[in-house]
Amino acid sequence: QLQLVESGGGLVQPEGSLRLSCTASGFTLDYYAIGWFRQAPGKEREGVSSISSTGDNTHYLNSVKGRFTISRDIAKNTVYLQMNSLKPEDTAVYYCARQLVAGLSLTEADFDSWGQGTQVTVSS
Numbered sequence: 491q492l493q494l495v496e497s498g499g500g501l502v503q504p505e506g507s508l509r510l511s512c513t514a515s516g517f518t519l520d521y522y523a524i525g526w527f528r529q530a531p532g533k534e535r536e537g538v539s540s541i542s543s544t545g546d547n548t549h550y551l552n553s554v555k556g557r558f559t560i561s562r563d564i565a566k567n568t569v570y571l572q573m574n575s576l577k578p579e580d581t582a583v584y585y586c587a588r589q590l591v592a593g594l595s596l597t598e599a600d601f602d603s604w605g606q607g608t609q610v611t612v613s614s
Contacts, residue, residue, distance in 0.1 A: 492516035492603045494524075494586050499608030502576055510571040510608060512586030517603075519543065519562055523589035524569045525601055526560065528582035528610075537596025540589065541569060549594040554580075576612045583607040 498510040512524060525540035539560040540549045548560050559572040569586060587601035595601070 492588075494588065494603050494605040496584060496586055496605040496608040499584060499610045501611045501613065503614050504577060504612055506576050506612070507572070507574045508576065508610060510573065510584055510586075510610070512569040512571075512605060514567045514569075514588070517588070519545075519564055519567055519569065523594060524562070525587050525589055525596060526569075526571045527585045527587065527596075527598065527601075528580075529585070529607075530579075530582040533582075535585070535598055537598065538584070539571060540594045540596055542594055547594055549596060551596065573610070576610075578612045581610060581612050583609050 493515045495513050502508050523542045526538045527535050528538050529535040538551050541560045545562050557575045562569045585607045586605050588603040589601050591600045
């Protein structure tokens with residue numbers, strides 16, 4: 491059964507850090523790019539970062555460049571999102587998903603097998 495499970499969210503103060511995990515089952519990361527998305531209350535879901543099936547290429551939303559880092563551990567079939575210097579505007583439910591098209595995308599329609607999400611709250 492294809493499944494992605496996110497974890498690692500929580501409450502953190504501004505300028506703090508969190509590392510999110512996205513563990514895949516039913517398929518291997520060797521064949522699919524994985525993306526992280528987020529949805530804040532009252533807003534549409536937006537793409538945050540993606541990593542290629544080879545792990546060689548990454549892509550970031552402009553507002554998180556230099557603060558977030560995506561990586562993966564093939565042995566654990568897990569993709570990570572290291573989030574540093576967090577801001578209140580990063581508060582959202584974060585989701586990971588499997589990319590179905592070639593290249594790297596942050597377009598929601600290009601992904602499937604969405605996880606259930608993990609809440610990230612940045613507040614003092």
